[in-house]
Structure formats: C-alpha cells, structure tokens
Amino acid sequence: MIMENINHIFSQLEPALLEEITANGVVKTFPAGETLMRTGQFIKSTMLILEGSVKVFREHEDGGEFLMYYLQPGEACALSIICAAKSEASQIMAKTVEETTVLMVPLGMIDKWMLEYKSWYHFVLSTYRNRFDELLNLIDQVAFRNMDERLDFYLKRHAKINNTNTIALSHQQIAEELNSSREVISRLLKKMEQRHMVILHRNAIELI
C-alpha cells in the first residue's frame, strides 16, 4: 500500500522513475519530535515526505530557534538535495512534528535522475524555487514586519497547513518558532482577542 501511496503523492513523476524510486529508496517512519537533520551534520540521502510533516528551522548558538518552513507530503528537502550534490554539511535542523514517514533516496540517484527523467528535473527545480520563495518571504517578515504582523501571519499559515482554524499550540511553542518570548506572544494574542481576531483557549487559539 505504500507503493500506491507513493504513486499517488508523487503523481507528477514518470512511472518509470517511480519504479526506480521505490526500488532504490528506503521507507522509514519516525515518531513525533525526532530530529532528522542537525546543524553541521553531513547528509547522506535526500528525503521525500510521504506522510506527516517536518519542521525545518535554523538554530542559534544560545538556544534560540527560528522556523523556516514545514515540509508536507509530496515535498522534498531542498537543502538535502543541494547538500547531497556537494556533500557539504547542513546548516539547518529538521525535526518531525508528528509521526512521519519518509522515503530516503541515496544521493547518488539524484544527479543521475536529473539527466534521465524530465519530471525529476522539474520536481527538483520547483522544490528549489518554492523554498527560495519561502525564504524570501521569511526575510520580508523579519526585515519589514513587527512581531504582531509576524504572529498573525504565522497563525494563518499554520491554520492553512493543518486545514483548521484552531491552532493547537501553547504560547511557549509559538514564541520559540518566532524566536520571541512567551510573554510577548501572550501579550499580542490578548490584543488580538480584544480586537476579535481570535479566541484564546488553553493550548489552542481559534481564528475568526
């Protein structure tokens, strides 16, 4: 059933390529909160997400972290592809947020398929493109926006990704992802509640 799943999730890839992928890849399931990649680590394979979701973030020496983006089923980690191609150390951290199934493809294949399969070529390029866009967006956020706007943006994005308008996170968790502090987030959320933008519950924020 995993095979079918792959075919479905990566339907934009050619059948012949999908066969190769399943032949060469290893399917692995990680529990929630598992670290898949850490700063400075060398990457030995590219990961295609089949199920669940993966948080990709930057980490600062003194503990702070900073959310970059989430990887969803059907997506690949752009960095792992880039790093793999140059066998360089990763600059980022990746962690599962829920139980996540990934397909691990040895890095030798990536280059090979680029030349052999047009659909793989487009897949890889659009992966780059999308991540690049997301980084540009992120830079906009931190360069031009205040925390209240960033929080608003964060909540909406989170809601969209999880396809719900109730964000099941504590203020503490949100603060960490935005590299802020819990009190600041609580304060801003209270303001948003007064403006009837959200309703606050324990461990949950409801968007209106």
Place this chain on the structure above:
Amino acid sequence: MIMENINHIFSQLEPALLEEITANGVVKTFPAGETLMRTGQFIKSTMLILEGSVKVFREHEDGGEFLMYYLQPGEACALSIICAAKSEASQIMAKTVEETTVLMVPLGMIDKWMLEYKSWYHFVLSTYRNRFDELLNLIDQVAFRNMDERLDFYLKRHAKINNTNTIALSHQQIAEELNSSREVISRLLKKMEQRHMVILHRNAIELI
C-alpha cells in the same frame, strides 16, 4: 577581447558550452545605478556577470529596501534562472552598483544546456546552493543579531568583496541597505570608532 574574457571568467565551463554561450548570448553594458530587474517584472533572460557588480535586494512597499547579496563577475542570478524556468514574476530588485557588463542568455537555453552540459548543470546547481547559503546567513543576521553586529558584518563583507579596507559609502547608503536609519548607523559607527574598530572619514569608513 570579450570572448577571451568570458572564457577566463567562466573557465569551469566546457569549451563547447562557452562557444554556445557566446553564440546565443548578448553582451550588454549598463551604467552604474541602472535597474536590471524590478519586483513583479517577468524575466526573459538569465544574466551572467562579466564585469562590475550587481546589488540584489528586496523592496518593501513603503520604500524600505533590504540588501540580499551582491553578484560578482563569474556569477549568475539564481532567481533569474529559477524564474526563467517557470516564467514567473520576480520577487526582487537588481541594480548595478558600478558600470557593469553582463551576458544575457535567452531562457530557452538554460534548460537545454542543463541536459547537454555537465559543467552547466554543476554551475547552475552551485549557483543555487550559494544563494541559498547566503539567504540562510541573512536570516541568521536579522533573526539573531542586533544592528551593531549586523553593521560590523556588513562592513567586513563589503571590504572583502571590494578587496580594500576602506568602505566608500555614506552612512545614509549603509542605513538603506540594512533597512535602518542614518542616525542609528552614525551612532553605532561612532561607538565603533571609540572602540578603535574603525576610523571615520567623510564618505568613507576605514577598517582597522
């Protein structure tokens, strides 16, 4: 002599490819301060820098700008390649900082060469990789660093790129690139001078 120049600057590319590049590309020289790409504009060709330098930056609605990186001879604009591949609108601005000669390659070639020339493939991928790294760095800066550290970093990078330890910029210009204000930069530079990190001149900052 431009041909020789190209061969020299892009020596990592195969001779056959270089021939194709010169056959298909158009060499163009722009004066200093010319806008090569603006937000929302569609990109019709990729640019390889032959001489001079190009500033790539993000622009905010209310005027603020934000330096992303400089392109030097031998480099290509990663975004133009990505956008070209998907004929999407650009999200960034690019401006010459001095008189700059570029080689404009029609976007149809990019994809074609990826399959035909290994050296082009590696060139494009390493372009992505380098820009990606630079964006990651930038995010670090704005997410984790204060303005004094960012200024210090900015000055050192500028010095390194121009291969001099005198930065010939006004405080105003620096402020714009860091999306700050002139007074703040003046203040911080004065502090750096008191700590004997720099010597301030009019329109110039000397690193020690």
Place this chain on the structure above:
DNA sequence: ACTTATTTGTAACTCATGTCACTAAAACAT
C-alpha cells in the same frame, strides 16, 4: 480531594532601535 505541573495573564522595567529636531562640518558651485 489535594497536590503538582503546566499554561496563561500582567505589571514594571530595561534596552535597542527608530524618529524628530537641530547643529556642525565638509564639499561643491557660482
């Protein structure tokens, strides 16, 4: 039910940065 741990609310304070208002110095122009 009682205790404990987790999560949230809030006030007071500090600090970095941005803004306003104005002065001073240097470069340029006529």
Place this chain on the structure above:
DNA sequence: ATGTTTTAGTGACATGAGTTACAAATAAGT
C-alpha cells in the same frame, strides 16, 4: 569667497520587544 548642498554628529523622546517576577487558572496525577 560666499552661499548652497551633502554628509555627519547629537540630544530628547517614542516605541517595540525582551526580561523579571509574580499571580491566577487549568489540567493531570495520586
């Protein structure tokens, strides 16, 4: 040389956001 423009210096103040220090509310464990 004198007036004008550009660049730099500086103090006073406003604001956003991080910090400290608690209190209150809610959930969880025994």
